[in-house]
Amino acid sequence: MAAPNSKPGENESGGEPAVAVRRTNRWRGVVSVALLALAIGLLAKRPLLLMLSAAAVAFAAYPQLTGPPNPVVQIEREVDPDSPRAGDLVDVKTTIRNVGDATLFDLRLVDGVPPMLSVEGGSPRRGTALRPGSAATIEYSIRARHGTHRFRPTMVIARDASGATETETTATEETVIECGSRVPEVPLRATSRHRSGQLVTDDGGSGLEFHRVKEYERGDSTSRIYWRRYALTGELISIDFRKEQLADIVLCVDAREAAYRASSEDNPHAVAYATDAADRIAGTLFQADHRVGLAAVGRTLCWLPPGTGRDHRERLSRLLAVDPALSLTPPRATGSMSITGRRFADFSAADTDGGDTFETMDLDRQLSTIRTHINDRTQVFFLTPLCDDEAVRIAQWFESSGCAVTVVSPDVTADETAGGRLVRTERLNRLKSLHRAGIPAVDWDTDERLGTALAGLREWFVK
Amino acid sequence: MKKRLVRHPVRISSGLAFVAGVLAVSIVADADVQRQILAIAVASISTFAIGGLVWRRGLSVLGVAAALAGTAGVLFALVQAVTRPAFFTQQIELVPGLLGLWVLVAALVPIRLGWERALVDTGTGLIFVTVLIGGVVQGISFAMILAAGILTILAWDAAENAISVGGQLGLGAPTIRGELVHCTASCVVATGAIGLVYLVNGLGIDELPFTALLALLIAGVALAVASYR
Numbered sequence: 001m002a003a004p005n006s007k008p009g010e011n012e013s014g015g016e017p018a019v020a021v022r023r024t025n026r027w028r029g030v031v032s033v034a035l036l037a038l039a040i041g042l043l044a045k046r047p048l049l050l051m052l053s054a055a056a057v058a059f060a061a062y063p064q065l066t067g068p069p070n071p072v073v074q075i076e077r078e079v080d081p082d083s084p085r086a087g088d089l090v091d092v093k094t095t096i097r098n099v100g101d102a103t104l105f106d107l108r109l110v111d112g113v114p115p116m117l118s119v120e121g122g123s124p125r126r127g128t129a130l131r132p133g134s135a136a137t138i139e140y141s142i143r144a145r146h147g148t149h150r151f152r153p154t155m156v157i158a159r160d161a162s163g164a165t166e167t168e169t170t171a172t173e174e175t176v177i178e179c180g181s182r183v184p185e186v187p188l189r190a191t192s193r194h195r196s197g198q199l200v201t202d203d204g205g206s207g208l209e210f211h212r213v214k215e216y217e218r219g220d221s222t223s224r225i226y227w228r229r230y231a232l233t234g235e236l237i238s239i240d241f242r243k244e245q246l247a248d249i250v251l252c253v254d255a256r257e258a259a260y261r262a263s264s265e266d267n268p269h270a271v272a273y274a275t276d277a278a279d280r281i282a283g284t285l286f287q288a289d290h291r292v293g294l295a296a297v298g299r300t301l302c303w304l305p306p307g308t309g310r311d312h313r314e315r316l317s318r319l320l321a322v323d324p325a326l327s328l329t330p331p332r333a334t335g336s337m338s339i340t341g342r343r344f345a346d347f348s349a350a351d352t353d354g355g356d357t358f359e360t361m362d363l364d365r366q367l368s369t370i371r372t373h374i375n376d377r378t379q380v381f382f383l384t385p386l387c388d389d390e391a392v393r394i395a396q397w398f399e400s401s402g403c404a405v406t407v408v409s410p411d412v413t414a415d416e417t418a419g420g421r422l423v424r425t426e427r428l429n430r431l432k433s434l435h436r437a438g439i440p441a442v443d444w445d446t447d448e449r450l451g452t453a454l455a456g457l458r459e460w461f462v463k
Numbered sequence: 464m465k466k467r468l469v470r471h472p473v474r475i476s477s478g479l480a481f482v483a484g485v486l487a488v489s490i491v492a493d494a495d496v497q498r499q500i501l502a503i504a505v506a507s508i509s510t511f512a513i514g515g516l517v518w519r520r521g522l523s524v525l526g527v528a529a530a531l532a533g534t535a536g537v538l539f540a541l542v543q544a545v546t547r548p549a550f551f552t553q554q555i556e557l558v559p560g561l562l563g564l565w566v567l568v569a570a571l572v573p574i575r576l577g578w579e580r581a582l583v584d585t586g587t588g589l590i591f592v593t594v595l596i597g598g599v600v601q602g603i604s605f606a607m608i609l610a611a612g613i614l615t616i617l618a619w620d621a622a623e624n625a626i627s628v629g630g631q632l633g634l635g636a637p638t639i640r641g642e643l644v645h646c647t648a649s650c651v652v653a654t655g656a657i658g659l660v661y662l663v664n665g666l667g668i669d670e671l672p673f674t675a676l677l678a679l680l681i682a683g684v685a686l687a688v689a690s691y692r
Binding site: 058 | 468473584591594595598599603605608609612613616619620623624627628631632633635636637638640641642644645648649652653655656657659660663664680681684
């Protein structure tokens with residue numbers, strides 16, 4: 001069981017959760033009823049109908065008797081098991097308690113199911129009414145997949161008794177399901193800033209792996225002198241090791257509309273896979289003391305410069321979870337399509353009824369903005385499903401502007417239909433064109449572990 | 464297998480809406496022949512609803528067959544409603560109510576996604592027309608017409624709430640407690656409205672000039688309109 005660590009009233013950014021209050025105007029039609037009864041009563045001279053009109057006016061006044069609800073709830077969540085194997089069912093029990101002073105007459109709750117996981121039993125949604133101090137429980141089960149799966153904030157919608165006013169907010173309980181998520185190693189390309197770390201470079205210096213021997217120069221460390229040779233020949237020779245350096249790495253997620261593709265309506269789309277992969281790659285890189293940043297291109301730009309430290313790491317994870325650029329709800333304009341051409345249904349139990357409302361920012365402007373913040377020694381991991389040629393262009397643009405790019409591409413194609421097979425072939429051609437351009441690209445079968453896919457990079461770098 | 468979110472109107476509130484609508488029409492249709500026709504119509508509409516729900520579950524042939532049988536029954540009841548009653552007033556007052564019940568159920572099945580609210584408004588509107596006709600042409604009692612009108616409003620409230628809850632939480636979510644609390648609160652308001660109307664009635668408005676009563680009500684309605692601006 002996962003130990004609950006609840007902070008009621010706070011969202012993932014640590015502050016107060018956003019609260020939206022809406023008027024539904026659902027009783028407006030009753031005014032028409034009152035007017036109709038009034039008019040008919042007037043024409044027919046029936047006081048009886050005028051009284052009926054008065055009753056309708058009473059209903060029209062009903063919303064004025066109730067104020068907007070102010071839901072103050074505390075949330076606790078238990079998952080069992082919290083470290084399942086892929087394919088296991090995980091039981092989730094989320095308890096929501098009304099810790100405010102007022103009764104919540106109409107409370108609608110949507111638990112923040114991790115976007116990569118699908119609900120297989122029960123429902124993550126519940127409608128109830130809660131007196132102060134009372135609690136409601138949401139119980140359901142989800143099927144585990146490889147990855148680190150963070151629960152998203154639970155959506156809380158409270159309506160007053162009349163339903164005329166609706167308050168929407170969120171409640172957060174940090175819960176994580178770990179499922180074979182560890183990425184043991186993230187191979188990096190041979191270029192970086194000159195700071196010692198785990199990136200093996202072609203430069204000689206201090207390190208572990210032998211690089212070359214050279215004539216001793218003044219200033220060389222005595223620990224690197226080849227004393228055995230000196231004892232035999234009297235010649236002073238220094239040993240150079242491959243220099244190991246820290247890298248500045250930016251994880252760039254392709255969150256353009258084209259990237260919201262899924263192999264089927266039951267599967268997560270590529271942006272969800274890319275976001276999860278970015279989280280896990282970042283974890284491994286942080287453990288190796290690299291400086292890691294985050295970028296996302298799409299409906300809006302997300303940018304976090306490379307950095308280290310616990311705060312920076314938390315900030316990166318938070319952005320992956322809540323930044324609008326990485327919203328898991330597909331853009332509203334044309335919706336999301338599955339790779340087979342069918343409309344992509346919402347896979348997330350925690351989604352809202354509508355899509356985003358963010359302004360679209362020109363892609364080239366976004367790329368230029370990122371480029372101004374990174375230097376030639378920054379490595380870019382571009383996470384994209386390669387669903388269109390624009391993704392290849394972005395990778396090539398990074399490479400040509402001097403950054404070392406590595407593409408990690410979740411495979412969200414399907415081959416059930418002729419259209420699906422065509423899309424798969426086009427994607428493979430794009431991977432080949434990246435290889436021809438000298439850009440390492442990982443074809444990640446999302447049923448396999450990410451770590452296994454990334455290990456393939458090692459072979460690429462040895463070539 | 465992944466559970467899909469089905470954003471259809473939730474069942475408890477839908478059922479309560481239908482029951483309230485049937486009660487409203489049955490209050491107005493007080494003649495024996497009208498009650499018989501209403502019984503035929505309710506049975507047919509129930510068959511139509513079951514067929515629609517079966518169709519929504521994916522059993523197309525069975526569901527459509529049952530819905531068509533229900534529709535035929537409703538059409539038969541409509542013909543009966545026009546032809547069987549002896550008086551013209553009885554002939555015309557039942558037709559909108561029966562149509563309204565049918566449209567209300569069609570909205571809650573739902574027959575077409577996205578049309579639920581429009582169909583609920585239309586259906587309950589037609590039921591209300593029956594209530595108004597009953598108030599105009601019949602010597603129906605004050606209490607009965609008030610009850611029928613308020614039941615129509617409660618039917619609309621429950622139906623709209625069913626659509627709202629279904630849209631946000633889906634059919635699979637446990638929502639009964641919230642639905643029942645909402646309907647109970649509306650019933651409390653209905654009781655209050657009835658009490659208020661009886662209070663006004665008890666003040667001896669029969670002795671007031673009709674125009675004075677009218678002016679009072681226009682003021683009330685204007686106030687209600689203003690509150691929604």
